[in-house]
Amino acid sequence: MSTAQVNRRSKGEKTRLKILHAAIEIIAEYGIKGTTHRAVAAKANTQLSLTTYYFKDIKELVREAITLSSDIILNSTQDEWHQVFTLLKSFDAVTLRKISVKEAICKELSQIAADHMYRNIINNRTTLAVEQVFFTEMLYSEELKDLAKEHINALLIPFTRFASFFNKVDPEIDGELMLIAITRLQYKYLGTPKDEVNSEELHKLIKRQISWIMGLKRQ
Known part of the structure; x- marks a missing residue:
């Protein structure tokens, strides 16, 4: 894998993680039913198209955000x-x-x-x-x-x-x-x-x- 490919992957992983952390904050504030791609994009200060690119289904985004939150709690x-x-x-x-x-x-x-x-x-x-x-x-x-x-x-x-x-x-x-x-x-x-x-x-x-x-x- 080239350096450029590694950098692109690293940037993509950071963006994805940023979206997940934003989703965690939205879930904490508004609950699961109040969590939308638009709300998460606004919290992450990123384009709506990026949230739907990495997580096409809002259920997938919620599930992965909760999984990450669970890992944080357990690791702490x-x-x-x-x-x-x-x-x-x-x-x-x-x-x-x-x-x-x-x-x-x-x-x-x-x-x-x-x-x-x-x-x-x-x-x-x-x-x-x-x-x-x-x-x-x-x-x-x-x-x-x-x-x-x-x-x-x-x-x-x-x-x-x-x-x-x-x-x-x-x-x-x-x-x-x-x-x-x-x-x-x-x-x-x-x-x-x-x-x-x-x-x-x-x-x-x-x-x-x-x-x-x-x-x-x-x-």
């Missing part, structure tokens, strides 16, 4: 989950059952989770809003149900793994309850001005949730 938690599991695996099973150890772990994990959630609420409101729209509108869209299921399953995997350190019987249930609680907590703050997001309240609520999963009394 990788470092934090790595910290969580590195910490948990540093203890053997016997030590991990000690109350004093679990209390210390709970304190550290609560801080990791609260810091991540605060940053997410402040910096990633658009993708959180898209996720909320996605979960709401998937009930009425056969085209998106498979994407929703994939996204939920991917979100659930690390929560279930975390719960399995403390519940060997049915960690899937604990993991799902924790995911629901934390997701709901993030959505709660979407309409709150950034300077009014209460990081201390976040930390307190998350610590209560983690301590429950770990089998500790109220923390």
Whole structure:
């Protein structure tokens, strides 16, 4: 492939990605039904003909934008989950059952989770809003149900793994309850001005949730 061909492909990929990010913003603001080629083109500050060139069908554009948004959300938690599991695996099973150890772990994990959630609420409101729209509108869209299921399953995997350190019987249930609680907590703050997001309240609520999963009394 020539240099000119590579440059053309690179430019085309950048344009396509720009359109997808614009679509994510439109979905967050107007919902899936309010997402049109014209609205996306205006948000991307590009020609309408380019959006229809790269995505001839609006359903294709919406689907790929939601897929990209899902990837962004999932990738944003990788470092934090790595910290969580590195910490948990540093203890053997016997030590991990000690109350004093679990209390210390709970304190550290609560801080990791609260810091991540605060940053997410402040910096990633658009993708959180898209996720909320996605979960709401998937009930009425056969085209998106498979994407929703994939996204939920991917979100659930690390929560279930975390719960399995403390519940060997049915960690899937604990993991799902924790995911629901934390997701709901993030959505709660979407309409709150950034300077009014209460990081201390976040930390307190998350610590209560983690301590429950770990089998500790109220923390």
